[in-house]
Amino acid sequence: MLNDDYNFQWKDIGDIMEGRPNLGNQTHVAAYRLMQYTMRSVLNKRLGGKMAEELFFEAGKLAGEEFCKNILDTALDFYPFIAQLQQKLQELNIGILRIEETNLETMKFIFVLAEDLDCSGLPLTNETVCDYDEGFISGLFKAYTQKDFDVKEIDCWSSGERVCRFKISLKDE
């Protein structure tokens, strides 16, 4: 891990069933959030909040691309693909994906993540915190369409909206 050129690969997640025969695949959401927010704390202090936000977005994007390539069937048409995504996100207890708008002509979408792993139940801070999710969705769309997408979290639990709402649109060329 000291390698400066380390590239994430899906196999780096390892064989969980072999490694955790007793504890299995489940863990507490708290453990995930502990990891994320301590990391954010350290990064914010070292590199500043803005840079930390960018890094989380970037990591999320990488995760989204790899998730799409390794878990989803990209040969599916758009709507079946989305149905599959919904199912996988629920299966992995990441969150409940609800779609509010899809326009395949303008390539504009509004996705909502309820009970989001990153932020649901967080104390109110009046700011959106799901930078990693933004990157994740952007990565998914990139892997599925081979095009770059802008993803902006316009509502977040943390900002008092109870759900995280993402506005997705094709990046201007």
Next chain:
Amino acid sequence: MSERQIIQNITQIINELSAGNFDFSTYNLENEIASCNSTELKELYQSVSHLIDKHRNAKDFILNLSKGNLEIEVPKTNNLISSFKELHSNLRHLVWQTHRIAEGDYNQHIDFLGDFSNSYNKLIAGLKEKQIIEKELEASETQYRILAENVSDVIWKLDLFSGRFTYISPSIYALRGYSVEEAMAQTMEESLTPESVRYIQENLPKRIQAFYTGDESARAQISEVQQPCKDGSIIWVEVVTTFITNKDNKIVEILGVSRNIESRKKAAEQLQLYAMQLEELNATKDKFFSIIAHDLRNPFGAIHNLAELLLENIEIDNKQLVSKIAKLLYDSSKHTFELLQNLLEWAKIQQGGLNFKPELLDLSFILNEETETLAPLINQKEISLELSIPADIQITADKYMLRSIFRNLLTNAVKFTPNNGSVTVKALNDNNNIIIAVKDTGIGLSSDEQERLFKIDRVISKNGTNNERGTGLGLMLCNEFVKKHNGEISVESTSGKGSTFRIVIPQEKNTHLLISEK
């Protein structure tokens, strides 16, 4: 306005807000607060204004939501309505899902509002199932349509009540030459020959009755009918018909598959012909062996005995007896030779080894020659022979066969005519048909005998008036040879009063043969 008055006003505003009133323009506190010196009072007013704004936003948002207007800006950082925001998002998702369902995308799962979502998901599952069934149905329908429209068999449906066809596959054109529209326009009766209509009218009601009385085997049946084609021809068709019943097990339709069986029918006819030929061949073989076993064995036996008798009597020098025996020996051997000659000719015909070589012949000359060979027998029986043949009659015929015909007819006439009887031979050219009649005053033939005369499998043998032997072979030969000339042989006879054998040899066809031969 004093600070106390301002506080009273603010208290009143808060009370009104609790009561649901949002219009506070009459208070006009802005200027009073601005000129007020108390920072606490200013902060209080600010907080109250902020609260009023949040309440107003909340009210507008919820009002829109209640009206079903989901395309609204979600008020930011307003915790008063956070649950309504979640509801708003859920409703927007539900609208999106309903749009998708309306587009036929049934991969939607509703996961809020409890019982509502259960019923909604059940509805989606029902739609999905229906979609699958419809797709399967469509696929199988397409499959059957393709099948029906590409097989050479004609598939059709007939409505039993109206008696009209409700479907006929396009292969009807190949079967009967009619287009689907033309065939559909026909009634069932029009699509069949009258005999087949009668057959159907006789059998169908019986079959329907059998089916209704519980005979399930009556549901499907194979029958053979004849159908007229557009070009006027009639074809044999095998039809497999199946009763189609409704839920009350009442027959509503007949499903049919029709197949052209012309070639099968022709093959069956051919087979029957072969069977007949084989039967004839078998009869020929039987006749052949019977002739060898009896007709040839007996005269040879007689010759053998006579020869033995001759040998014995030569020693005792009885010239008179020897002469008598020699005469008998001569007759027997002559008869046997004739028989052998006929047998040989007949065998040749059977083997197809006898060539038909017509040539132009002088009829009178041929007939005279043949009667001369019979002269000894004619003289012996003192029969008067009359030949009435115009000298100029010429005939195109095979010389060998014609001689055989005359030899046999004349031999028979003499054989079956008692002593002192008469035999008349007449010939004439009737419109290019040579007619030759051989008439005798002999014993004649019964009608049963006449019928069996020329048939190999039923041939009769009859001995002559002086007990001359007969085999029936001669007339069969005549028949075969006359047929080779495209002619006809017939007999007129009354038992005990003589017979007339008549042959007709048409000249046109034979002349034509003669020309083509050369």
